[in-house]
Amino acid sequence: MSVLEIKDLHVSVETDQGTKQILHGVNLTINEGEIHAIMGPNGSGKSTLAYTIAGHPKYTVDSGSILLDGEEVTTMTVDQRARAGLFLAMQYPVEIPGVTVTNFLRTAKTAIDGESPAIRTWIKDVRESMKALRMDKAFAERNVNEGFSGGEKKRNEILQLELLKPRFAVLDETDSGLDVDALKIVSEGVNRAKENTGLGLLLITHYTRILRYITPDFVHVFVDGRIAEQGGPELADRLEDEGYDRYQSAAVAS
């Protein structure tokens, strides 16, 4: 069984005002097949955690480690991490002019599997996943994210999640900017991917809205660069009612 362990992770970022510490010792263990929700106010470091796991060059790991089945991830390049089985669904996916979705998906699949996918089954898989995500066939021939609406970009992220079949996926505010219909479609896609591959999920969100469609096994409250409280799905309900004020005033007091 696969496991993703984050141990005492300290991360900083270079800003115009100098080095800024963002994560102050994060500890988190995700087993295959588990859904963990990380909830927290703006600026608490949730996205930093997501990008650090994926290996964005902007973030520096000062200490601590990220282990995938015991193997150190922090020393891997971005593409090595993806090939090892990690996936990040981005909050703001970038446009890649001149690269079609079809070409991009095939290139990524080939890179992850180490061999080109069998053409016939691959085309069928792509078509079925697109259909399930209510993506028009024409998307396949459009350039990656170019001229996509916010909702279309998020669907395209989940399409990749379904096709690339990672062992662990981090969804960074995938719910933001989605109307309720799109949110349902995207959530169904995530649930389908989990059912099919049994991957572990780290769901990063500001609101509890997406948790109505994707039920977490664990909820972690993230404040000031570390986990302030952990619990089951009931913790999300409490956050819905009370908000983050309780944690923030505590953080200020400490």
Place this chain on the structure above:
Amino acid sequence: MSATATLNTAMPTSEQQGIKEHTDGRFGFVPVQTRSGRFTSVQVADFAPVTGREAVWKLSPVKKFTDLTEGVLDGSVYPVESAAVPGVSVAWVDRTDPRIGAAGAPEERAAANAWSSFDRALAITISGEDAKEVTLTRADLGSGPRGAHTIIEAKPFSRAILILSNTGEARLSENVEIILGDSAHLTVVSLQEWGDTAVHLANHFATIGRDARLKHVVVSLGGSIVRVNPSVRLAGEGSDTELLGLYFADAGQHLEQQVFVNHDAPNSRSRVTYKGALQGQGARTVWIGDVLIGRNATGTDSYEQNRNLVLTEGTRADSIPNLEIETGDIKGAGHASATGRFDDEQLFYLQSRGITEDEARRLVVRGFLSEIVQQIGSPTLEDRLQAAIEAELTESTPS
């Protein structure tokens, strides 16, 4: 001034008020005010020797081709390969052919030198409304300095894609005149895949008839110095032109294009899109895009853009858009220019999907240049160019 008035009670002279000719050394010299107002002549003797300070030469390595600007050029006919295609005639014609000079005249000395030198002109005449494609290949121009002249005439209502393919060595200055009759639709692709030491200076002059449409594509990949300057006059009402360019400069290569679109009739449309990539020490590209919307060119719809992708240190890309508008009654006119390095976020996105950094870079460059290739409209040529770009990229990948 009021303070000094007490010291000098005399009325200020006109000189003191600056009402006199500027003493900037040229005694009343007024630079050319309009792009179409530049001096032109077909006689090389009408141009002073090239110094490199002239507006048309200031970004070019003029010392490396004085044989073409100052020397005697071989104007004899040369080998041209082309397949026989119905509706396309290819012939050498005399200097007295009435089409010579119909589309334009040289604005600089190298072009005038070629014009003064050619024995006979290569004339490509296109007729017939069926779509057709023809490729003319020049592969054996030799290493001596040459002057050449080409006429491309598309008869009214004709349709064709014409590919001018250039390979091998050459030291060539040439003029290409492109004449589109009313409602003709012509694509001209000038493909520079010269050998490593080739020098090619070309001026393309086009005149577009009523409701006619010219797609003009400049693809420069090979050669030491390649300078292809297309100048298009939208002469007929409702005429339309799409000017596309794609260049990939490697170490030591100089690839230049000075584009001029002259909107000279109502309701004409132009789009200029040039994209280039640069890699290696001394890779140099120049793009100048002039658009003139004349007084009579009401209803003009125009946009020009240049994008450069810098792949390594040690390169230089000049990008200069100029827009001159003489009437306010137009649909639109815009320009854009951007020169940049790789977008790190694009690389991160691709890498986060398992794609290696080298492959991600190739994908981004391929995608960047594909935007031009995809618009050519000839599937066989598009495939060939994708392969050529691939070869450039494979050569460059740092191991």
